[in-house]
Structure formats: structure tokens, C-alpha cells
Amino acid sequence: MKGIAVLGSTGSIGRQTLDVIRALPEEFKVVALAAGRNHELLAEQVQEFRPRIVWADGDVSGQSWGKGTDFVTMEEMAADVEVDVVMVATTGRAGLGPTFEAIRHGKAVALSNKEVIVMAGGLLNEAAHHTGAAILPVDSEPSAIWQCMRGEDQPVSKLIITASGGPFRKRPLEELAAVTAEQALQHPTWVMGQKITIDSSTLMNKGFEVIECHWLFQMPWDQIEVVVHPQSVIHSMVEFADGSVKAQLGPPDMRLPIQYALMYPDRVANRMLPKFDPLQHSSLTFEQMDTERYPAFKTAVDAGRAGGTFPAVLSAADEEVVHLFLKGKIGFSDINRLVCEVLDSHESSQERSIEGILAADEWARRRVGELVRGR
């Protein structure tokens, strides 16, 4: 049995992780659960899975947690001796510290919280190289690439990441400035958390995935392409040196990549998971990405290519502006505009350290505040 820590257990990926664990009770032992403010659901999860250690944001006295529940930090969970795999299903910056702690202790990290690798991909790889810790992608696109590369020790010529195009793929460009958070939250193919759903409507998320794949697969930037595939059935593709292309397919359901990461290298049957039926997905299409429609994609990739602390600033600024957009404080087009303004005014530190990354993160968040107040 693998000992699992689930960080962000009340979010979308956290709940689906527990679905997988519930379906395969012989395989996993939940050692630790961590969540933010949804104490009620966390308490229910603690009742069901009986983790030894728990973390929750804020005052936890409002719930009954069961006898013997021990509250510790997420960093302590990540380093716990009973934990084999840390599922990092937090959002934004929150996963950074625990991810590094897990890697320092040689744990396998199932990484859903892609901002962590956007912020600190190079440092993560170095740390994992030192300890032998595995960084296992949970996102459907890098999971697809990882699966396609399985058993292939052969040179890869290109990664082809698919993008649904989000809810505004066909909306007239001149209407985009006026779209609301409610509209942006209506993703056509995936049900996800709010932050990633907004990032998927701007395709900022796809830029993050390019950065993620650059680091996870040590792939040069020019060998990563994105193609719009509105059905979200082909989760991504890999082209090998001989021109052969492999793809991984499935109905849009995060439980498969979650299970693949948790069970790796084993594939086991899980009746909860939907099967792919080609006749139910009888038309798969590809479209060129419209860079005018999705300027945030280029913003993200450019920041990734620039390196230094630019990707950390990108991620922090995006987290702040998406939050403002969700609260109705700024418009949809302001998301990319503000992120670009923050990046433009940033002077990257070339010093590569967690402290430097966190300082850049803090700076970017303050800068967003200044720009918004200054309007």
C-alpha cells in the first residue's frame, strides 16, 4: 500500500483523488489531508479516510475532527515518513513549499498545482535530481505526453499539446472585453476549479503547460507546439525522431491521469473511470490557435522563455488578477494587460533560489495592487 498525502483535498483535484483512492482501497492509505477554508468537507474526509495528520487554514475549532487527529503544516506532511506520494492539488503559490519539502525528502510528487513548476521548474528539477524524487504530472496534457513517452528511450522531435480553446473560441473578438466571470467559468469540456477555469478561458493555462512540459520533459521551447482541439479527447501527442506520432486519448475526466500518477507504473482497472468509445467521440478536430484571441498564451510562453524570476512574476500576477476578475473588479481583457504590465516593469533576478522566487512573487502581487489602485 502506498501512503498518500493529499494537499488541497477539498478542491476539484483533491476530491477526485479521494474518488480514486476510494475505488482502489487495497492500493492506498491516506496518511495526510490538507485543505483551505472548507473545514466542513475536510472534516467529512477526515471521518472517512482517517488520516493521521491534517492541515486546515484558519481556526479549526468549528468542526469535530475525530480522536487523535494531529494538526501539522503541509511541509511536515510532505516530509512525513509514512508518506510515499504527495498529491499537490493546491492552487497557485500554496503548493511551492510543500512540493520542495517532499522532493528534499525523496518523495514522489504527483503535481497538479502547475504554478509550482511554472514558478520554479529549474530549481525543482535540480532538487529532484539530487534526491531521486520523481515529479509525476497530473495535468491531463503532460500526463498524456508522459504516457506516450513511456518505454520510448528514443529521441523526441516535438510535443504537441492540445487546447480546448475554452468558452470563447468562437466569440467575436470585440465582445471579449465584456465577458463576465460567470461566462468565463463555463468551460466547454472540463469541470475544474475556478482559477484554472479562468486560466483556460484566456489560454494562460496553456502557456503554463508549455512551461511545465519544458521542465518536466527537458524539451526545448521550439519543440513544443500547441494546437486547438475543441473536444478535449486527444489529451496531447508526441512526435518521435522518425516522424511517428503517439497520442493518448480518453473522455475528459481527471481521475484517469490522477490514478495513472498515483499507481505508476501500474495500470489497474477502475470501474469508476469512463471508457473511451470512438463512436461517442466520432469527430475530432484540430484548429490553429488564434494568437490575437489568446494573447495571454504568448505572455506566458515569453515569460517562461525569459526565465529568471519572470515565470514567478507571471504566475503571481496572474493569480492576483484572476482573483480580481472573479470578484468583478477588473474586466476580462484586463487579465492579460495587467500581467503584461507587471512583467514589463519587472527586473529579473538571475539568482536562482526559492527566496528569490518568493520575493519576486511578493513583488508581483504588490505591483498588481498598485496598478489596479492607480487606474
Place this chain on the structure above:
Amino acid sequence: MKGIAVLGSTGSIGRQTLDVIRALPEEFKVVALAAGRNHELLAEQVQEFRPRIVWADGDVSGQSWGKGTDFVTMEEMAADVEVDVVMVATTGRAGLGPTFEAIRHGKAVALSNKEVIVMAGGLLNEAAHHTGAAILPVDSEPSAIWQCMRGEDQPVSKLIITASGGPFRKRPLEELAAVTAEQALQHPTWVMGQKITIDSSTLMNKGFEVIECHWLFQMPWDQIEVVVHPQSVIHSMVEFADGSVKAQLGPPDMRLPIQYALMYPDRVANRMLPKFDPLQHSSLTFEQMDTERYPAFKTAVDAGRAGGTFPAVLSAADEEVVHLFLKGKIGFSDINRLVCEVLDSHESSQERSIEGILAADEWARRRVGELVRGR
């Protein structure tokens, strides 16, 4: 350098094999070439590739073969000490003897001539098991499955073989009886030899591939599905125990699976090979196979499942009736009807031997002659 024997070098797959070898001159040495009646092209190939041993059907005195060209049988080629890989690109029964001889000598067999495995799949597997010889698929569909399974030691739940549906996918059923050989030879996506093109118009070929995949991948019959995919871009798919599906894609071009088999396990760049561009293949569709339109598919799979000498009779009868159809002696609908009549009148031997298979083959060919003369 790998020593290669190309059996059927003047046919479609043989010529494309030599294209691959021409593009990768550091990798291969052509030791042997064998062809049927196209002596002129064979002589040109001998001039270019300088094989040590050659076979040609009939009187070879009409061509100049170059000094030191030694004529031997295909069986002798398959067993030659300098040959590492035997490309069996013959058609119909012709490849059976040389394939067994290659396997007996522990050679890798790149098998394009699928009738060989249809006729004698179980015996081939047993022989290969004894000597450690590898049977490497060249057909695009089993090659796709082989590539998708690469590095996956995990349980497979299903193979999904794709079928273009051939030239008559949309033709009214009542018109099928009257279609001509010329019409049946117009395959919508693949340029191939005549026999396989007719087999692709009836989907007999797809039934053969089901039999081929059953033996190559030791896959139970009920775990092999066929779906119509008119674009021939997804060459086939594999569903694993966890429900994850992997597919191999590429423009319809046999040189990729040929190279993959010859170079296995290496993937090397070859500028001759077309690349897959999702925007050039922007719509991929799936359709249910219409069993009324393609009765030969079921005929083939049923014969495969029945086992014994039924698959050999299937293959032999098909080879004969396709020949008659190409000569205009019988109609399109007669192809399946006659094959079924031959199968219905066959009493299978359970004795499993090459001799038994060849006797059944001979019997089936005679039986086709009787049925056609008796009309």
C-alpha cells in the same frame, strides 16, 4: 549495419522498403532481393543495391544481372548467414515457406505479407517461441498497436483497429454487386498492391488484420474491435486496463511502419518521411462498421475464430477469387459469396502442420475452380 533480405522487392512494399534503405545507407546492407515476374525492375534494383543473392520467378535470361549475382530460392535467402532481417513483402501464399525458414533460423521477420500469419499464425508463434525469432509487423495497423504497446508491460483491455472503409463506404448497397475492378482499385487513402486494395474494398483485409493481431499480440478475439476511420490517420489504438487509450498517428505512408520494423528498436530521422500536421488532418472521424456492407469482414473473423485449417482456406479462397475478380471473371459480390461457399464445404483438419495448411490451401484453390466452372 543490418543485413536485409527483401522478398517481393518489386511490389509496393518492396519498393518502399528499398526507399527506406536508400534514405538510410549507413544502417542497412541489402544481402538478398527476390521478386516475381518484373525482371526489368528487379535487374535495376540489383544494379543499384548489389545483393549477393537473388531470386526471380521464371526464366531470368532476358536481363543483365551483373557479375557474381547468385540465384537461390527464397527459402535459402531467408536462412542466409548474412541476413539479419527478412522483409516478407510477398503476397498471398508465396511468403509462407520463406517466413518459416527465416524463423527456424532465428531471423527477425518484418512481415508485410499478412496472409502468412492468417494461414499459420499459431504455428508461426510456436516456431518463433522455439528459436527466439522476432515477428515484426509492417502493416500500419498492427505496427501502430505494437508502437502503442511499447514499454507497456501492463494489461491491455482492448485493441481498436481502424479501417478506412475503402472506396465503397458510401455507395448504395444495391450498387455494390455491379462495381468493377477498376472502381475497387481506387482506394481513398492508401496506394497499395492490387490484391490488398481489393481486400480493402471488401474489408476482407480488416478481418485478416483481426486475425493477425490475435496472433501477434496474443489478444483474445473479443478484445479486438474495428472502427471505421475514413481518414486513415489514426492507424490503430490500444486501451489499457485503466481505460487509458494510446493511438499512433501519421499521414498514410507505409514507409514509416517499414522503417520502424527494420530499425527497431531505434527511431531515426528520415527526411523522406512525411510529417503529421494536425492542421492538415484537421478532422478525424469514427463510424460504426456496417456489417451488411462488408460481409467479408465477418467471414474472415469467423474463419479465424474457427481455427484449424479454416483460416488457410479463407486466405487461399480469397486469393483465388480476388484474382478472378481482377480478371473480370466474377462480380464484386461474388468475392465473399464464393469464399463462404468454400469455407462451408471445408472439413477442417485439427492436425497442425505446414503440410496440413498447404494441403488445405490447395484444396481451397481447387474448390474455387470447381465452383466457378460449375456456375
